[in-house]
Amino acid sequence: MKMSASKAMVECLKAEGIDTVYGYPGAAICPFFDALLDEENTIRNILVRHEANGGHAASGFARMRGTPQVCIATSGPGAVNLITAIATAYADSIPIIAITGQVATEQIGSDAFQEADITGAAEPFVKHSYLVKDANEIPRIFKEAFYIAGSGRPGPVLIDVPVDVQKAMIDFSYPKSVKIRSYKPTIKGNFMQVKRVAKALKNAKRPLICIGGGVFASNACEEVRKLSEIMDIPVITTMMGISCFNDEDRLFFGMIGTHGVKSANAAANDCDTLLLVGARVGDRAVKTPLALEESTTIIHMDIDPAEIGKNIGTDIPLVGNAKDVLSQLLEQVEPMKHDEWVEHLEKYRKPRKFPKAKKGTVDPRQFIEKLSAAMPADTTVVADVGQNQIWAATSYKLKPGGRFLTSGGMGTMGYSLPCAMGAKMACPDRTSLQICGDGSFQMQFMEMATCVQYGVNVKIVVMTNNRLGMVRELQDIGFNGRKVSVFLDGSPDFVKLAAAYGIPAMRVTDTRSMNKAIDALAGEDRLMLVEVCVDEDAPTL
Amino acid sequence: MKHTISVLVENHSGVLSRISGLFSRRGFNIESLAVGPTENPEVSRITIIADGDDHTVEQIEKQLNKLIEVIKVKSFRPSDCMARELMLLKVSATAEKRQEIMTICEITESKVIDLTVNTMTLEICDKYDHLVKFVSLLEPYGIVEMVRTGTIAIQRGNETITK
Numbered sequence: 001m002k003m004s005a006s007k008a009m010v011e012c013l014k015a016e017g018i019d020t021v022y023g024y025p026g027a028a029i030c031p032f033f034d035a036l037l038d039e040e041n042t043i044r045n046i047l048v049r050h051e052a053n054g055g056h057a058a059s060g061f062a063r064m065r066g067t068p069q070v071c072i073a074t075s076g077p078g079a080v081n082l083i084t085a086i087a088t089a090y091a092d093s094i095p096i097i098a099i100t101g102q103v104a105t106e107q108i109g110s111d112a113f114q115e116a117d118i119t120g121a122a123e124p125f126v127k128h129s130y131l132v133k134d135a136n137e138i139p140r141i142f143k144e145a146f147y148i149a150g151s152g153r154p155g156p157v158l159i160d161v162p163v164d165v166q167k168a169m170i171d172f173s174y175p176k177s178v179k180i181r182s183y184k185p186t187i188k189g190n191f192m193q194v195k196r197v198a199k200a201l202k203n204a205k206r207p208l209i210c211i212g213g214g215v216f217a218s219n220a221c222e223e224v225r226k227l228s229e230i231m232d233i234p235v236i237t238t239m240m241g242i243s244c245f246n247d248e249d250r251l252f253f254g255m256i257g258t259h260g261v262k263s264a265n266a267a268a269n270d271c272d273t274l275l276l277v278g279a280r281v282g283d284r285a286v287k288t289p290l291a292l293e294e295s296t297t298i299i300h301m302d303i304d305p306a307e308i309g310k311n312i313g314t315d316i317p318l319v320g321n322a323k324d325v326l327s328q329l330l331e332q333v334e335p336m337k338h339d340e341w342v343e344h345l346e347k348y349r350k351p352r353k354f355p356k357a358k359k360g361t362v363d364p365r366q367f368i369e370k371l372s373a374a375m376p377a378d379t380t381v382v383a384d385v386g387q388n389q390i391w392a393a394t395s396y397k398l399k400p401g402g403r404f405l406t407s408g409g410m411g412t413m414g415y416s417l418p419c420a421m422g423a424k425m426a427c428p429d430r431t432s433l434q435i436c437g438d439g440s441f442q443m444q445f446m447e448m449a450t451c452v453q454y455g456v457n458v459k460i461v462v463m464t465n466n467r468l469g470m471v472r473e474l475q476d477i478g479f480n481g482r483k484v485s486v487f488l489d490g491s492p493d494f495v496k497l498a499a500a501y502g503i504p505a506m507r508v509t510d511t512r513s514m515n516k517a518i519d520a521l522a523g524e525d526r527l528m529l530v531e532v533c534v535d536e537d538a539p540t541l
Numbered sequence: 542m543k544h545t546i547s548v549l550v551e552n553h554s555g556v557l558s559r560i561s562g563l564f565s566r567r568g569f570n571i572e573s574l575a576v577g578p579t580e581n582p583e584v585s586r587i588t589i590i591a592d593g594d595d596h597t598v599e600q601i602e603k604q605l606n607k608l609i610e611v612i613k614v615k616s617f618r619p620s621d622c623m624a625r626e627l628m629l630l631k632v633s634a635t636a637e638k639r640q641e642i643m644t645i646c647e648i649t650e651s652k653v654i655d656l657t658v659n660t661m662t663l664e665i666c667d668k669y670d671h672l673v674k675f676v677s678l679l680e681p682y683g684i685v686e687m688v689r690t691g692t693i694a695i696q697r698g699n700e701t702i703t704k
């Protein structure tokens with residue numbers, strides 16, 4: 001069928017099942033936006049208030065739906081603004097498709113108005129990118145882009161489309177399949193390796209499974225749970241693997257790492273065989289991989305062969321898609337019992353005791369723990385970056401069906417509100433609970449307008465310590481208390497700020513207001529904000 | 542240790558920058574890089590000489606393989622392949638030195654491709670070590686200018702990069 005390339009781009013999105021896009025317009029992408037208007041009943045276009053937030057929202061949407069999702073920006077500044085989101089998605093292997101406008105083909109390379117070499121600038125952070133020079137290539141490129149973003153180890157793909165290319169007329173038909181001779185991710189595991197893994201797990205006295213974000217990328221939670229249950233193997237998680245297991249699971253021992261919990265780190269230290277599933281052993285998760293690799297049989301399961309042996313030496317590598325490989329493994333294993341080992345780890349589980357909070361504040365960990373008890377089980381918790389992230393990761397007690405999202409690899413402040421927004425739009429029936437700090441909130445609060453405009457119900461929790469708390473703590477511990485540039489004086493009254501957007505808000509300063517706020521957060525699904533006043537010196541752990 | 546890495550890539554614009562970017566961003570040292578078309582016009586072949594331990598080279602190979610447009614990566618041990626590099630070298634040569642330089646050319650199987658009153662331009666195609674030696678032989682005369690293509694390599698016997 002003959003149509004404009006921009007209309008064809010919209011048809012491509014429809015063919016990929018896209019019903020929501022997050023965009024910010026400008027001259028160089030106007031033909032595409034114009035074509036989107038014709039399909040506004042099929043594809044909602046959400047006008048975010050900053051391009052990076054469009055990328056983060058697409059990321060939240062993609063993580064909940066499990067399919068690549070779309071953000072759009074204009075050329076030059078718009079495209080460059082998107083880079084933070086692209087890099088954030090890349091670090092966590094989240095499939096997003098970034099579509100950018102570009103100056104007209106004949107202007108490329110001339111430093112034209114709002115020209116930026118975005119494919120060049122984003123190269124380190126994309127799984128792949130395209131600069132479309134021939135409009136006839138659009139159907140193939142879009143088909144490939146969605147396939148590449150969502151398959152193998154997922155990641156962001158960028159499509160840069162010059163404005164004249166958008167206006168060209170093409171003969172459109174969407175390809176049924178992709179053929180990329182140089183891209184064939186390994187899905188099934190090597191049979192002999194699977195057998196070796198089964199044997200190693202069988203022989204282990206103190207086996208342990210450590211899961212990472214890969215279990216979500218490959219939708220393998222059920223398989224890991226089965227393996228753990230059948231073989232009676234305790235499980236720990238990286239920050240990216242949180243919520244595959246929940247805090248009611250007998251064999252779950254929490255998050256590993258510098259900011260992890262004691263039971264998880266002890267489990268990693270004391271195990272004799274460690275099965276890593278879709279976890280890349282980042283430096284925040286495992287500080288001393290050498291020590292671990294010497295004392296432990298390491299089995300590394302990952303879809304990306306480059307992750308195997310990169311950060312930690314491996315005894316048994318197993319390349320493949322976690323879901324498929326675990327299914328293969330499940331055929332090889334038999335029920336086991338590790339009572340002694342599990343009992344040993346139980347000793348490290350201690351109920352939290354909270355110190356009495358300073359007047360006018362509450363303990364952030366206690367607040368989050370109490371809140372988690374009240375929230376619906378299937379709440380999507382989205383944590384920002386900083387102390388608030390660790391408080392959320394370690395104190396929010398997940399129930400079955402809960403989901404936890406955060407920017408793990410890049411640690412991008414400002415991720416949580418747009419991500420929670422995207423998550424809510426992807427799954428309107430789930431509560432979206434966002435937790436951030438007073439620093440990070442000020443990097444993203446403009447998205448409250450987007451929430452209001454499109455009626456997106458996010459429960460916003462801002463932890464106010466008047467500090468860039470995580471950095472404050474680092475300066476206290478690592479720089480002899482020489483605190484610099486961590487004071488957030490001049491912050492607005494967040495309750496009044498929310499009111500300015502017409503968003504109901506309340507402040508927590510004591511037990512009474514805490515209980516009231518928790519009731520409200522756990523209650524009716526609506527857009528609201530709670531500011532929690534916490535001690536400026538409250539520790540992360 | 543030096544490693545010879547051969548890479549088959551789709552002949553698209555931008556591929557070379559993806560590859561060179563990957564090396565610099567991951568801190569891999571490239572000693573030389575040569576690129577050109579193959580028997581298939583859609584495919585280019587890049588030969589990279591990189592410095593690093595085995596772990597580094599393994600990572601280089603794996604990271605290269607992740608690039609969508611990379612079709613095949615293979616690293617060769619020196620004993621498995623034949624490697625050549627082309628060099629053009631302009632050396633100071635007054636009339637009385639010409640004969641000596643001609644002798645060097647004869648022994649090293651290089652060619653004189655240009656001559657002026659006070660310089661000679663030589664062409665040599667050989668393996669890396671021989672080029673090093675060639676340069677050292679000519680240094681005493683005064684090297685005016687030198688240009689090299691970077692090493693290309695092919696496997697011995699019936700083996701090919703795609704098997």
Ligand SMILES: Cc1ncc(C[n+]2csc(CCOP(=O)(O)OP(=O)(O)O)c2C)c(N)n1
Nearest residue numbers: 386387388411413437438439440468469470
């Ligand atoms: C975009 C960005 N800039 C800087 C940092 C470095 N950083 C990490 S945590 C943090 C402090 C965050 O402060 P706040 O949002 O108030 O959270 P808190 O630690 O106080 O809970 C900073 C500045 C970052 N992670 N991301």
Ligand SMILES: [Mg+2]
Nearest residue numbers: 437438467469
């Ligand atoms: Mg703060």
